[in-house]
Amino acid sequence: MSAAGAAGSAQWLIRGARIAAAGAAGSAGAAGAADILLSGGVIAAVGSGLGRAGVRVLDAGGLIALPGLVDLHAHLREPGREDAETVETGTMAAALGGYTAVHAMANTEPVADTAGVVEQVWRLGRAAGHCDVQPVGAVSAGLAGARLAELGTMADSAARVRVFSDDGRCVADPLLMRRALEYVKAFDGVIAQHAQDPRLTEGAQLNEGEVSGRLGLAGWPAVAEEAIVARDCLLAAHVGSALHVCHVSTAGSAEIIRWAKSKGWPVTAEVTPHHLLLTDDLAAGYDPVFKVNPPLRTAADVAELRRALADGTIDCVATDHAPHPAEAKETAWPEAAPGMIGLETALRAVQRAMVDTGLLDWGGVADRMSARPARIGRLAGHGGPLEAGRPANLTLYDPAAPAAAVTHGASKSRNTPFAGMELPGRVVATFLRGVPTVLDGMPA
C-alpha cells in the first residue's frame, strides 16, 4: 500500500505553527502560534498544549502552516513523454513545492481524452502517493478541436474528471467551445481554456512588443489572448456555465475578467508564478529557458497581474509546470519547445511577487494557492481550512529562510527560469492525509 494510503498509522503534533487561513486577513500575523494534531489522516485538534505520549513532534516555530497547495495546471507528461517527467517524479516535485493535489493536463501521448487514459493517470498518482493527482480531460478528441471528447464518460470514471481542457491548444472554434461549456453543466464540470487565437499567433515566439521587434522574433500579441478571453466570458454568460481561464498573461485579460466578474458571470482564472515575476526582456540572450506559452509579457502586465491576483479578479496561482528534456531547450529559440517547470518554486516565487511586496498576506496565499483552486477543481478533500475534522493536508513553510539559489530538485527536467536566481523561503514539510511526503525539505 502506498504511503498516503497508510494514513493514520502515526500521529503528528505540529507545534507552534502560525496558521494561515484563507479569507481571514492577517490571520497568520498577530493571531499567534498554535499546535496542530494530526491523527487518522485528519486534523484531530488545533489549539495549544496538545502534546501527548507516543506522538511524533515537529517543531514548527516560525513556520507558516498552509492548507496543502492545489495546482490546477501541471504537465506530468505520463503517458508518452516519460523522458521529461513521470507521475512519480512530477508528484514528488509537487510535494517538495508544498502541493498535496495537482491537476494533470491532458496533452499526453495518447491524449487524456478517454476514460482509460484518465484512469491510468489517476492510478499512477495513487501508486506514487506523493500527492493526489486529478486528471484533466481533453475537451476535444485528440486535442484536434473538431469534436467533443467523451466528457461524460471521463466524468463518470474512477478519475471523476471535472476540469476539461485542450491546454497547449486553444478551443478556437466558438461553436465547439459553446457546446463544451453547455455539456459539462450536466456533471458540474468546468472548461479550462488556453486562450490563444491561432491565426493571430502563427509562428509566434515572444510577446509582441519592443523586445520581439528588436530580436526579430515573431510576435505573440496580447490581443490574441484577450480576444478569446472576451469571447469565452460572453459564451459562459450566455449558456450559464463555468469557464476557467488558464495562465492569464496580459493586463487586458485581467481587465476583461474583472468586468465579467462584475456582471456575476461564472468565470474564474489563474496566473502562473513566472508571469508574476518575469518579463519578456529576459529573451534578450535568446536562451529558450525563457520561452513559454503564453509568453512572458511586460513589466506593466506583471504589475496588473499581481494587482488582479491580490484583489481576487484572478482566483488562483497555477504552475503550468511544463517539463522538457534538455535537448528541447538546447536549440535556437524558434526551434525550442515552450514551457517551464514550476512546481518546486511556485510558493517561493509567490512569496517574492505577492507577500514580500505586501500585496497578499499568508491568509491570501492560502486562499489563492489552496482554497480557491480546490474549489474550482471540485476537490472536496483539499483547500483547508486547517480545522479539526478536516483532512490533514497541509504545508509548513519557512518564509524567513534566507533567499537561496534555485537548485535541481525532484523533477526529471531542468528547465526552470529561476536557475541561478535567488528566491526567498523554503518548504519544510508537506503532509498528505496526515502522512509526511516531505520532511525537513526532503522527500520523507
Added chain:
Amino acid sequence: MKRHLISAADLSRADALLVLDTAEELAGLADRPIKKLPTLRGRTVVNLFFEDSTRTRISFEAAAKRLSADVINFSAKGSSVAKGESLKDTALTLEAMGADAVVIRHGASGAAHRLAGWVRGSVVNAGDGTHEHPTQALLDAFTIRRRLHGGTRGAGLDGVRVTIVGDVLHSRVARSNVLLLSALGAEVTLAAPPTLLPLAVESWPCSVRYDLDGELPKSDVVMMLRVQTERMTAAYFPSVREYSRRYGLDAARMARLPGHAIVMHPGPMNRGVEIAAEVADSARSTVVEQVANGVTIRMAVLYLLLGGTGFPEVAR
C-alpha cells in the same frame, strides 16, 4: 572590439569606424596584382550555412582566403544537419576541429547568439532569421561613406539621410542598418506599409513614415529591401502590383531624389517589384559596388576579430 560580431549593437561608433578604416586599407589590395595577404595563415574559418545563400557564403570565403585562412564550408544540405543533428552538436563538432572563427547563417533568429555560447572561437553572424546581418550593415556604411565622403578615414555618416524602404518587419538587413547607421550619425527613416513594420518600431533610433514619396527629395541614400516571395501570399499587402506602385522605386521616383543621392539594394533584387530595372542599372545604383565592398568589409571583420598580423599599416 568584442570577440564576436552578432549584432550591429556590438559595435560602438569607434569600433565601426575601425572596421571601415581597416577596410579602406584592405581595399587597396584589390588593385595589386597579388590580392592575397598572409595575415591569417594557419587559422581556420568555418562557413556554417544552414540557409542557402551562395552570395554571402562566397563573399566570406573570398575574404578569408585573401587573408590566407583555411576555409571549411559546411552547408546544412546533405550534411549531418540534414540527418537531424542539432545546432549544439554541430557547434561541438566544429569546436573539436578547432575553428578559430565560425561564420553562421541560420533561419532562426538568435542562432548566432546561441552558437557563441557553445564555441570558443569568434562567431560572425552572417544573417540569423529575421534578426540581424551586421556585416551587410558594415558594407552598406562603407559604400555610403565611399560614395558621399570619398572614403575619408575616420569620418562618420553624420547628417547623412538614409531612407530604408520595404519589409522592415522581416528584414535582418534593416535591423542591423538602423543600429549601425544611427551609431555612425546618420538620420535613418523607415518607409514601409504599416503591416511590414514591427509593432514597437517607434522605439528604434530612426523615424518612420508610411509615405515614400515625401521622403525622396530629402534622401541622400535610398535603400530598397527585397520583398520575400512568401510575404506576397500572406496578406501583408493586397498584391505585388499595388506594393510596387506604392513602395517600388521606379524611374519617376528616382528623378525626385537629389542629384547626389544613391540607390542601394542588398540583393538579390526583384526587378520590377521593389526596384525598376532602369533604376537598378542606373549610375545612382551601388548594387555591384556593394558586392565588391562586401568582400573587403568581411576581410576587415575577420582580420580584427582574429587579431591578424603582418599588416602593420593598419592601426589596431
